[in-house]
Amino acid sequence: AQSVTQPDARVTVSEGASLQLRCKYSSSVTPYLFWYVQYPRQGLQLLLKYYSGDPVVQGVNGFEAEFSKSNSSFHLRKASVHWSDSAVYFCAVSSPYGGSGNKLIFGTGTLLSVKP
Amino acid sequence: DTTVKQNPRYKLARVGKPVNLICSQTMNHDTMYWYQKKPNQAPKLLLFYYDKILNREADTFEKFQSSRPNNSFCSLYIGSAGLEYSAMYLCASSPGTGYEQYFGPGTRLTVL
Numbered sequence: 001a002q003s004v005t006q007p008d009a010r011v012t013v014s015e016g017a018s019l020q021l022r023c024k025y026s027s028s029v030t031p032y033l034f035w036y037v038q039y040p041r042q043g044l045q046l047l048l049k050y051y052s053g054d055p056v057v058q059g060v061n062g063f064e065a066e067f068s069k070s071n072s073s074f075h076l077r078k079a080s081v082h083w084s085d086s087a088v089y090f091c092a093v094s095s096p097y098g099g100s101g102n103k104l105i106f107g108t109g110t111l112l113s114v115k116p
Numbered sequence: 117d118t119t120v121k122q123n124p125r126y127k128l129a130r131v132g133k134p135v136n137l138i139c140s141q142t143m144n145h146d147t148m149y150w151y152q153k154k155p156n157q158a159p160k161l162l163l164f165y166y167d168k169i170l171n172r173e174a175d176t177f178e179k180f181q182s183s184r185p186n187n188s189f190c191s192l193y194i195g196s197a198g199l200e201y202s203a204m205y206l207c208a209s210s211p212g213t214g215y216e217q218y219f220g221p222g223t224r225l226t227v228l
Binding site (some may be wrong): 016032036041042043044046049051073090094095096102103104106107108109 | 120121122149156157158159161164177188208213214216217218220221222224
């Protein structure tokens with residue numbers, strides 16, 4: 001069975017600082033990996049996805065993530081955060097084998113607060 | 117266009133009354149999902165349609181129903197709402213199971 005762990009429930013950074021949000025996964029095969037963001041009172045928005053290839057993937061709004069097979073991780077990074085990045089960030093995984101039983105497994109989320 | 121629409125955005129329901137939520141997508145995705153989202157929790161998958169096949173999660177099997185009259189529309193039906201159903205309900209679609217999902221803005225359901 002697959003699982004996702006986001007060890008930091010809350011992260012606070014100053015505007016302009018760099019950011020890393022951690023995500024660890026457990027899977028018997030290399031999964032598909034995703035980061036989603038939920039702004040207040042909104043649905044989830046896809047930030048970026050990893051299926052295969054280059055372990056560093058670029059997403060929207062300057063976000064990137066790096067896949068590490070050896071560490072079973074998919075950490076999210078941003079070089080310089082803005083106050084508007086304050087939101088809840090979810091890491092998710094799925095199996096690459098598809099089929100009617102395949103689905104996204106979400107972590108519990110990390111609340112990012114950006115101080116002005 | 118990666119738009120998923122949900123109606124209504126806000127729903128107030130009485131305990132014991134039925135609730136029907138609507139979702140639509142124009143991306144011709146074959147898979148549509150319904151999640152329940154409560155504060156400080158991960159989205160909880162309730163059910164999904166893979167083409168015309170409905171898959172319901174074991175722990176919510178009897179609590180939620182759904183229909184998909186065509187590829188674009190999907191509904192979520194609660195026969196008798198309880199206080200514990202108060203939550204955000206998120207609809208999503210994807211081009212296939214396991215691939216990225218695109219979410220709608222959600223319906224905030226409040227049961228009184």
